[in-house]
Amino acid sequence: MALEDHVRRRVRKEIAGRSAYDVIPAAGRIKLDAMESPYVWPSALQTEWLSTLRQVELNRYPDPTAFELCEDLRRWSGLEGAMGILVGNGSDELIQMIIMALGGPARPVLAPEPTFGMYRINAEVLGSPFVGVPLSDRFAIDRAALLLAIETHDPGCIFLAYPNNPTGNLFERETIEAAIDAANGLVIIDEAYHPYCGQTFLNEIPGKGHLAVLRTFSKLGLAGLRLGFLTGPEPWLAQINKVRLPYNISVLAQASARFALSHVDWFTQQAEKVCAERRRLHNGLQELSGLKVYPSAANFLLFRVSEGTASWVFDSLLQQNILIKNLDGQHDRLRDCLRVTVSTPDENDLFLEALSAAISP
Ligand SMILES: Cc1ncc(COP(=O)(O)O)c(C=O)c1O
Structure with missing residues (x-):
């Protein structure tokens, strides 16, 4: 053979x-x-960044929890102290971690479609059924169809890209809120394009038991850095953290992201x-x-x-x-x-x- x-x-x-x-x-x-x-x-900013990197100890493993970076991220996004935060090698890695922890043969992954392909790809690769709820011809979510799919499939997690890729639109807020209220699993609002729309669900996390927000540095201007972060209620994030590889964010990425956050303007x-x-x-x-x-x-x-x-x-x-x-x-x-x-x-x-x-x- x-x-x-x-x-x-x-x-x-x-x-x-x-x-x-x-x-x-x-x-x-x-x-x-x-x-x-x-x-x-x-070039002045590049020079400053390179001198920051000179202080990084490449012979040592990175801080596995990326504590200081997470503290900077909390300050930057105005996160409440009680909220959990996890960093990933791009938000792609966090999507994979979420599905690893919350998916499985009996826990489908749900998202409206068309949307960002990695939700489906990760679900299929990791052995979770994927439920795609078709968007209307104007790329809006059909609220009744979404709620019915949630009731029928009881998904382990639901991904809503806000704005959506590749359609570019923002889904109706009330529809998203109805989905959050109806779901037993974790609802992840993927705010990859937040720098270009300014709309967010971040402030709603404390009032909801199973809402998380995913963000990335990629679309902001640092796609080569590979850094994303997930924030949400600590009990969910503590479980997702169990599938994180020990040193997933390199010393170079941690230092560069902290530098970027100090020049966010x-x-x-x-x-x-x-x-x-x-x-x-x-x-x-x-x-x-x-x-x-x-x-x-x-x-x-x-x-x-x-x-x-x-x-x-x-x-x-x-x-x-x-x-x-x-x-x-x-x-x-x-x-x-x-x-x-x-x-x-x-x-x-x-x-x-x-x-x-x-x-x-
Ligand atoms: C909605 C959405 N989420 C996540 C990502 C992946 O981002 P990252 O570069 O952080 O892995 C993309 C990339 O195109 C995207 O469109």
């Missing part, structure tokens, strides 16, 4: 039928596919620039004929092109060295849809020009 077949028989069945997470190479291209910030620290200014560009890019897309652009509270825009042309438009942009995300084929509701990250004024202009050429050659 060929080794490949032998291995396929030995590997867990949830893994054997899957493909690895695939990312299109971006080298030499204008990269507008992953909701990164286009801005880097000015710089990030706020960049986020404001991105929000202004989001408006301009939205208007620019709206002016192109045969294209529908959706409202966004995040640092990306979802748009729909003429029927059957999404892959063609995507390839044409790629040929012009611009990488965005083709969502056509990922979900019924995303037919003919593409997603672009809001970038600098220059890159946004280049994108608009290239797109205009692609759709009206």
Whole structure:
């Protein structure tokens, strides 16, 4: 038997039928596919950061609890002392930890769909059934369908991306609150795009027994750092903490994140620039004929092109060295849809020009 077949028989069945997470190479291209910030620290700030890193002891393991970083995060987000906080290697790792701790064959993971793919991927890989509740054609949650799904499946955890990726909209607050009230499991509001919308459920955590908020440094401008944090009632977080690998946040990441938090104004200014560009890019897309652009509270825009042309438009942009995300084929509701990250004024202009050429050659 060929080794490949032998291995396929030995590997867990949830893994054997899957493909690895695939990312299109971006080298030499204008990269507008992953909701990164286009801005880097000015050189004075970089020099200061590097001198902070010089004091880091790379020969030692990091503080396993990242205590000082967590204290800074508490201060930054105005968290009450009684709330738990956990840090992860990106919010991706926290999503995995949540599902490891709260999922399982009898505890489904639930989320509206289309949404961020890692909820489903982690559930499937970890052997939890995944329940996707379809969004409406305007990407709103169908409240009755969500509540019925919660009652029927009694999920171990529910993920609500707020704003949602890849649709960019904020779900109705009352619907989310109804879901929190109806659920027995943990409801995680994933606020990855919080820097671009300012809306949060953080202040509601103390009054709710099973609400947690997930945030990341990635969309703020530090995607390379790989740092996310989860905050919520301590009894839930104490259980999730049991599946955390001992030293999951490196000394470099802990020191860099603390440095970033002491210069948070710089990030706020960049986020404001991105929000202004989001408006301009939205208007620019709206002016192109045969294209529908959706409202966004995040640092990306979802748009729909003429029927059957999404892959063609995507390839044409790629040929012009611009990488965005083709969502056509990922979900019924995303037919003919593409997603672009809001970038600098220059890159946004280049994108608009290239797109205009692609759709009206
Ligand atoms: C809604 C949402 N949550 C989480 C993430 C993952 O973020 P991180 O880089 O912190 O793993 C993303 C990334 O695109 C996202 O869109």
